[in-house]
Amino acid sequence: MNRTVTLYLNVFVIATCGLVYELVAGTLASYLLGDSVTQFSTCIGVYLSALGVGAWLSKYVQKSPARTFIEVELAVAVLGGFSAPLLFLCFAKLAVFSVALYGTVFGIGVLVGLELPLLMRILKDAMEFKDLISRVLTFDYIGALIGSLLFPILFVPNLGLVRTSLVFGILNALVGFWGTWILESTISGNVQLLRARGVLALVLLTIGLIKADSFTTLAEDQLFSEPVVYAKTSSYQRIVVTQGPSGFSLTLNGALQFSSLDEYRYHESLVHPAMMSVVEPRRVLILGGGDGLAAREVLRYDSVTAITLVDLDPAMTQLSAEFPPLARLNHRSLFDPRVHVVNADAMLWIEEVGEPYDVIIIDFPDPNNFALGKLYTRRFYRLLRRQLHDAGAVGIQCTSPLFARTSFWCVINTMEDAGFRLHPYQVPVPSFGVWGFAVAKHGDFEPPSRVPDNLLFLNSSVLAAMFSFPNDMTRVETEVNRLDNQALVHYYDDDWRSLR
């Protein structure tokens, strides 16, 4: 192939890759720091100005522009390729993240900015200046267009952010490596050494791609319709956060826990009926709810003096406290001095009886395995009763009475069997469908008729309506869920299987 044409291809690839790195950074930043308009504009601003810095710096490259060109290309490949994994690693700490983010964006910008002027200098003797400018810039802009199209349509949905950045890094390095042959005649010094560097860059990036599974698995990236922006396997579960155009979602072991778009419906419904069933609730226990969102709702009550939040997974509560989007969503509830976080298996924790609680909020994931199923057993509810003040109330999520009707009523029947009096209710939560809850007390009681003002979802007329069940959700007979039969997990499996 003609040397000039292949160099245009170089321009094209560099432009595509540069833009993709930029988009990766912008996506992660807008997700993590919120406010995508600001984040994208600052990222683009930093990037563009860095391009300028690079262009300016190019004049200081005296000797062998061809050699420098290749070196710069390999450097972009490595820096850009590893940008997403690097930013993933910095996710937990906001301060570090900003430095890493703007550092990489700037670094990539400078390097990309160096490339075009260098290339033009390499090609300047081969053609007329006006042709050179027009062709190089054309390929540059086409590359950018292709990058911006491929990124959201092809790469992120199929490969996820981490793999996308690494794949482009590899592409970038390959082109650089290839360049050592195309430009061989113009490269001064040891070409072999340069090639060795190219190989090194390729090896590093390939290892990165192989290890990308430790961030997100390929299956996961393909499974979620929206990009995975955080993923971690803790000792207890797989935590994945995905980011969509207008909100983010948290999944645990593949099961959706909430979407930031409508979680308020869920958490208001979970918390307020129980809180409003007790006069001046002071001590509150939250079981599960490591996302801090139920705590946010509880903290609306001035009477509350202490919240104990028991969640199995320190990785989850830490994420809720320190992961900026989540901390914003839960109003930094886990930092409230009234909140005391305990990381323990609720089944074991609840055996120790201390001072009773006025309100207990139960927000466990759905009973899709035996380790969760045990938290819905009669045994558990009996132990729970010992933790509840005589006049106290429990608010509990009990999966969907529509999609998992038998499971829902199994939870209700089991709590009744354990001695609770209950009022089950249901509300629509768009990202889940119809969702079921119950408010429970030791003795007979009237369901609450009021909720706090200024809630986003609940008001007294919604409250009045939600305690009635349409015909397709009314009570069914079930077994009582016990440790030695785990009936609920079986119901739950059957309920969801029948939907598929």
Add this chain to the structure above:
Amino acid sequence: MNQLNRRELLASFLAAPVALNGCARREPLPPLPPGEIVGASAAVGHRLRQSAALELADDQWQRARVVIIGGGIAGLAAARTLLRAGVDDFVLLELEDAIGGTSRSGTGDVVSYPWGAHYVPAPTRENLPLVELFDELDVFEGVDERGDPVVAEPFRCRFPQERLFYKGRWYDGLYLWAGASADDLRQWQAFQREIDAWVSWRDGRGRRAFAIPMASGSDDPEVTRLDQITMAEWMDERHFSSDRLRWLVDYSCRDDYGLRLSETSAWAGLFYFASRRDVPGGDSRPFITWPEGNGRIVSHLYRQVKSQCRLGWAVLDVNPGANGIEVIASRYTDSTLAGWRADKVIFAAPQFLTRFMIRPYCETVPAHVSEFQYSAWAVANVTLTTPPQSRDAPLAWDNVLYESPSLGYVSATHQRGMDYGTSVLTYYYPLCAADPVTERQRLLDTDRDAWADVVLTDLEVAHPELRQTALRLDVMRWGHAMIRPTPGFVWGGARQAASRPFRGIHFAHADLSGIALFEEAFFRGMTAAEQVVAELQV
């Protein structure tokens, strides 16, 4: 251990493919986790057999109305019965420094675990003493429609109760349903019908064929005749040829008696299935269990009788004379000797020891004594950093390996409700490849490291990560773990002869029932003590 020895070791204890696979691994194996052999009985047992004439000074003698020898379930039940009858002038001597015998348990950082017995089928209302005992342990909540006590949730075996590993996969339950042919299923049903027939069978006095304790069952010839053939013969006669059915019955014999199908008396084989079912076609009685197995019952009983117990004292000599019975024991830490002069002795140690301990028996061994044969077992407790990983069927309480001569493992952490982090597995291996003497030797010749290697290689088939996650592995070698109910033993007369008191010495041990079960040990201890109380009063 060099490669060749290791190959022989694994080949001797594990199925050929597993052993080969265990040896085939190229990369150096990770070092074995730390651990030790638990229990002192083997060494002390040898001292017993060598004890020369023992002379005690006058001040080494004490008086006690009753001496109980052995602190297993039988000894503890005897002690409890004495106390409840108002007899508190007794001493219980146990040679180990831990109480409980084959029902003892160990304590780890996160959970206690069994070293032997790990469950009891829920007693029916007829077994009053047991119902009363379990009531003290808060095991029950109310009664069911038939009037049988209902086991409270925490003490019922947690679901899933059992699963089976077969050719690379876990399956729910103990019977291998997957891939069963029509003929397999037909045989399975026919087998259940045979069991049901025995469940509903009653003799002229209205007794069940197989009841718990076994002494309350029938001694009608129609039942006792079953003791003349092996379980394998019984199955052959009925054309039960299905591999998976025979596997299940063989597994049950190994699990309850440490015997193969071909060695087990058909009476004992059927006892296992029929005694636990209340009504034909019904479910088996639910299992009562604790993380530490029957160790919980041991601690409860021990609390009641602790002040009368001396641990670490091995009885060496029991000499019935004109003025009562002289019992000489040695403290195994420092070999101090002490003697007790007692009106009665309750011998709650295994029967085979009588020939080394009861002086007249040492001189002429009664014929019945040598009929008592015991199977050898190894039990290992493995502490892991995380619960064993598995796809397919999730971790159960009892996890059985179809293709292994071991019985697989029971998870203490599962029953405790701990699903994450450190977990403890109790691995059971009955040695029943040859006669009991050879097998006992093989058990004792195999040291901790070799056992650890066997255990890990066996379990690795199902859990490849096990060597990496094992933190600790201790081993208990039970030389005389369980009485062997081979044909002719249960109803051949030896048992009955051994149960008769001998010059003030009353016998109490599960082996007198011919089947090593908690209920039998408890019953033997209790009835021996009741007799003693009655005789002391006249």
